[in-house]
Amino acid sequence: DAGVIQSPRHEVTEMGQEVTLRCKPISGHNSLFWYRQTMMRGLELLIYFNNNVPIDDSGMPEDRFSAKMPNASFSTLKIQPSEPRDSAVYFCASKEQDPGNTEAFFGQGTRLTVV
Amino acid sequence: DAKTTQPPSMDCAEGRAANLPCNHSTISGNEYVYWYRQIHSQGPQYIIHGLKNNETNEMASLIITEDRKSSTLILPHATLRDTAVYYCIVRPQGNMLTFGGGTRLMVKP
Numbered sequence: 090d091a092g093v094i095q096s097p098r099h100e101v102t103e104m105g106q107e108v109t110l111r112c113k114p115i116s117g118h119n120s121l122f123w124y125r126q127t128m129m130r131g132l133e134l135l136i137y138f139n140n141n142v143p144i145d146d147s148g149m150p151e152d153r154f155s156a157k158m159p160n161a162s163f164s165t166l167k168i169q170p171s172e173p174r175d176s177a178v179y180f181c182a183s184k185e186q187d188p189g190n191t192e193a194f195f196g197q198g199t200r201l202t203v204v
Numbered sequence: 205d206a207k208t209t210q211p212p213s214m215d216c217a218e219g220r221a222a223n224l225p226c227n228h229s230t231i232s233g234n235e236y237v238y239w240y241r242q243i244h245s246q247g248p249q250y251i252i253h254g255l256k257n258n259e260t261n262e263m264a265s266l267i268i269t270e271d272r273k274s275s276t277l278i279l280p281h282a283t284l285r286d287t288a289v290y291y292c293i294v295r296p297q298g299n300m301l302t303f304g305g306g307t308r309l310m311v312k313p
Contacts (some may be wrong), residue, residue: 122300132248157245159224182247192250193248195248197246
């Protein structure tokens, strides 16, 4: 398996524009997580899905952020409109759903810069 | 989830063992101890996890105290490629991973 695949790897956009980040989890994994990492706040969990259903989105900063998982092999994180403070590295991770303590596998991240 | 406390940074000489401590004094009976690391510009990588017993795999060993209030991750022969931020996380089975500040390990030649 190629691991968790995120695209794009880098995104530079202007303030006010819509940004869509994409994630393909590892085949067979049914839990998916979106994280954001900044120097100031570290790694923050934004939202996670079990079996394509959002379970906890309490980490989503505000209504400008939305996440979807239309099927088991694809998820998106959308920011509309984007702001400079959204600049960060966004990671997607997937794992087999517990029970059965399993490790989470992370993608390489998308570095977002909003100017 | 239980809170963890780790030193913000540590140094280790190349080839020596790196011992990274973690305090989790409020851990409850069903919470596991997980360790991940993040090498610069990469996504976090799973290292090891345990509940009560000590664990060892090809990457590291995990020593959990008998009262489970602290643990130590041991990299037996650190290399320059082990320079990374190491995260200790405690979580119940079934919950998501919540990362703290971690320990920035610098392996020096």
